[in-house]
Amino acid sequence: MYKTIVKSLRQYKKPSYLTMLFMALEVSTEIFIPFLMAKVLDKGLLTGDIQYVLKIGSLMFVIACLSMLFGVLGGKYSSDSAVGFSTNLRQDIYKNIQTFAFDNIDKYSSSSLITRLTTDISNIQMAFQMILKTIIRAPFMIVFAFIMAGYTNFKLALNILLVVPILGIVLIGLVYKVHPYFIKVFKKYDRLNRTVQENINGVRVVKSFVREEKEIERFKDSSEDIKRLFMKAEKIIALNSPVMQIAIYSTLLLVYWFGARYVVGGSMTTGELTSFITYMMQILNSLMMISMIFVMIVISEASVERVAEVLTEKASLTNPENAVTTIENGDIEFRNVQFKYNLLSEEADLDNINLTIRSGETIGIIGGTGSGKSTLIQLIPRLYDTTEGEVYVSGRNVKEYDLVTLRDQIAMVLQKNVLFSGTISENLRWGDQTASDEEIKRVAELAQADSFVEAFPDGYETQLDQGGTNVSGGQKQRLTIARALLKKPRILILDDSTSAVDTKTDAYIRRSFSQEIPNTTKIIVAQRISSIQDSDRIIVLNEGKIDGIGTHEELLGNNAIYKEVYESQVKGGTIIEE
Numbered sequence: 001m002y003k004t005i006v007k008s009l010r011q012y013k014k015p016s017y018l019t020m021l022f023m024a025l026e027v028s029t030e031i032f033i034p035f036l037m038a039k040v041l042d043k044g045l046l047t048g049d050i051q052y053v054l055k056i057g058s059l060m061f062v063i064a065c066l067s068m069l070f071g072v073l074g075g076k077y078s079s080d081s082a083v084g085f086s087t088n089l090r091q092d093i094y095k096n097i098q099t100f101a102f103d104n105i106d107k108y109s110s111s112s113l114i115t116r117l118t119t120d121i122s123n124i125q126m127a128f129q130m131i132l133k134t135i136i137r138a139p140f141m142i143v144f145a146f147i148m149a150g151y152t153n154f155k156l157a158l159n160i161l162l163v164v165p166i167l168g169i170v171l172i173g174l175v176y177k178v179h180p181y182f183i184k185v186f187k188k189y190d191r192l193n194r195t196v197q198e199n200i201n202g203v204r205v206v207k208s209f210v211r212e213e214k215e216i217e218r219f220k221d222s223s224e225d226i227k228r229l230f231m232k233a234e235k236i237i238a239l240n241s242p243v244m245q246i247a248i249y250s251t252l253l254l255v256y257w258f259g260a261r262y263v264v265g266g267s268m269t270t271g272e273l274t275s276f277i278t279y280m281m282q283i284l285n286s287l288m289m290i291s292m293i294f295v296m297i298v299i300s301e302a303s304v305e306r307v308a309e310v311l312t313e314k315a316s317l318t319n320p321e322n323a324v325t326t327i328e329n330g331d332i333e334f335r336n337v338q339f340k341y342n343l344l345s346e347e348a349d350l351d352n353i354n355l356t357i358r359s360g361e362t363i364g365i366i367g368g369t370g371s372g373k374s375t376l377i378q379l380i381p382r383l384y385d386t387t388e389g390e391v392y393v394s395g396r397n398v399k400e401y402d403l404v405t406l407r408d409q410i411a412m413v414l415q416k417n418v419l420f421s422g423t424i425s426e427n428l429r430w431g432d433q434t435a436s437d438e439e440i441k442r443v444a445e446l447a448q449a450d451s452f453v454e455a456f457p458d459g460y461e462t463q464l465d466q467g468g469t470n471v472s473g474g475q476k477q478r479l480t481i482a483r484a485l486l487k488k489p490r491i492l493i494l495d496d497s498t499s500a501v502d503t504k505t506d507a508y509i510r511r512s513f514s515q516e517i518p519n520t521t522k523i524i525v526a527q528r529i530s531s532i533q534d535s536d537r538i539i540v541l542n543e544g545k546i547d548g549i550g551t552h553e554e555l556l557g558n559n560a561i562y563k564e565v566y567e568s569q570v571k572g573g574t575i576i577e578e
């Protein structure tokens with residue numbers, strides 16, 4: 001787990017080593033100061049030898065300056081490496097998320113991915129910086145200070161050893177107790193972020209349903225949950241401090257007790273006792289720092305686990321070796337296809353699908369909600385792989401194609417349309433970066449988008465707000481269709497993508513498809529029969545199975561579901577004849 005994330009250190013390995021080096025140098029210089037201090041006290045001040053005081057005093061000054069310089073350099077390199085490390089980690093996670101297939105994405109909620117990219121990485125950054133600064137400094141300090149203290153008075157130095165086992169036991173107990181709380185805290189952070197994300201994304205819905213108070217309550221609950229868990233964890237961590245204090249003060253008491261006796265007895269000088277006490281404080285301070293590091297490790301361990309999990313997540317769909325990079329035509333075939341989102345569930349989401357579609361055909365798909373329409377079409381560009389059976393495009397198994405080729409040649413307009421901040425033309429160019437202005441205009445005309453785009457004062461250079469919130473639902477749908485058309489695909493799939501477009505415009509779009517892109521296979525998923533009734537063939541889906549295939553007239557004659565939907569829509573006034 002730690003190995004996984006340390007790989008992201010890359011160019012920051014050198015500053016990390018430099019931090020440790022400078023910290024070691026800082027300790028090696030700092031350690032002489034109490035020793036020299038004792039000399040100044042015993043040989044200079046007590047005997048009135050001012051020359052000696054000045055000589056050793058200047059040496060102390062130089063050493064102190066050096067130690068400070070090393071400390072500052074160590075601090076600088078530690079923050080460089082920690083900030084660089086977290087930047088690399090963030091980029092590596094982001095890069096891996098981009099390789100995710102749909103079912104990898106289903107596994108993590110988007111809010112959890114955001115928490116991992118932000119809060120978790122900040123934790124790791126903080127812990128890493130502290131560890132870098134302490135990992136060499138604290139043990140070096142303990143060893144050096146102990147040697148110097150032992151050199152000054154060995155018997156007295158043994159007292160210091162008393163504190164170590166007490167601390168060890170406390171720290172282990174602490175790690176054991178606190179870790180589960182932090183695992184829980186980050187799950188709660190996911191929930192908090194989900195609340196924020198849903199609320200901000202759906203702020204218009206929240207307002208129209210007057211849910212502000214409820215949403216504030218929901219947010220309050222999530223943040224209170226986090227507070228409660230943190231407080232529980234902090235209570236346990238807080239125990240660390242009194243235990244440390246007791247250990248430190250009892251050792252101090254012992255040292256003062258014995259030290260004073262040695263001084264009175266003449267086996268130790270005042271200067272030696274003073275420097276001894278300084279060494280002891282240095283050792284105890286370092287032990288304190290180690291205990292704080294333990295706490296940091298405990299807090300960040302949960303974050304490391306969560307980050308490593310995303311970093312090592314393997315995309316469930318990969319490019320085949322010797323992938324085929326051309327798709328000859330828009331033929332599609334489903335052979336004995338079964339699909340389950342959850343492999344453990346008994347019921348399949350799609351079952352026994354056998355279907356052949358010829359290049360250039362227009363196919364309508366209709367069925368109740370949850371009948372499997374979106375699932376069926378997502379198997380064609382391999383957004384998911386079949387559980388059983390195979391899907392063929394242009395006579396080849398979709399698994400043989402290069403994924404980029406496949407998804408370029410099969411343009412899919414998803415049910416949830418998304419546009420990005422930027423101009424309209426920038427958004428359309430997602431379909432083809434190199435498209436000329438004329439091509440952009442042509443596809444916009446095909447998708448019946450040109451007239452409303454031209455009506456904007458800035459035309460194709462109109463800025464779209466985030467997610468395209470400054471265009472209407474129907475306009476957004478037409479823009480996403482135009483974006484897909486710019487790919488000049490062999491297969492065009494519209495997943496309920498004209499639901500917000502009025503029936504007349506919808507009919508114009510279909511007419512321009514049949515006139516302008518006759519060789520492209522067109523699959524249109526719709527709830528409105530009027531959107532598909534002129535298709536070459538219509539597929540009726542019911543509970544994941546094909547219930548009927550035929551033309552509008554054929555299905556009216558032989559398919560009960562189709563007939564029922566048609567009649568309900570005619571009675572409901574949805575069918576508008578052209």
Ligand SMILES: Nc1ncnc2c1ncn2[C@@H]1O[C@H](COP(=O)(O)OP(=O)(O)OP(=O)(O)O)[C@@H](O)[C@H]1O
Pocket residue numbers: 106341342349367368369370371372373374375376415
């Ligand atoms: N990402 C997913 N993870 C798990 N189950 C899913 C997922 N997407 C869809 N399902 C389930 O698969 C079944 C078919 O859903 P699908 O979205 O294909 O239906 P649909 O016919 O397109 O419905 P609608 O017209 O409402 O969009 C449903 O039971 C649905 O709950």
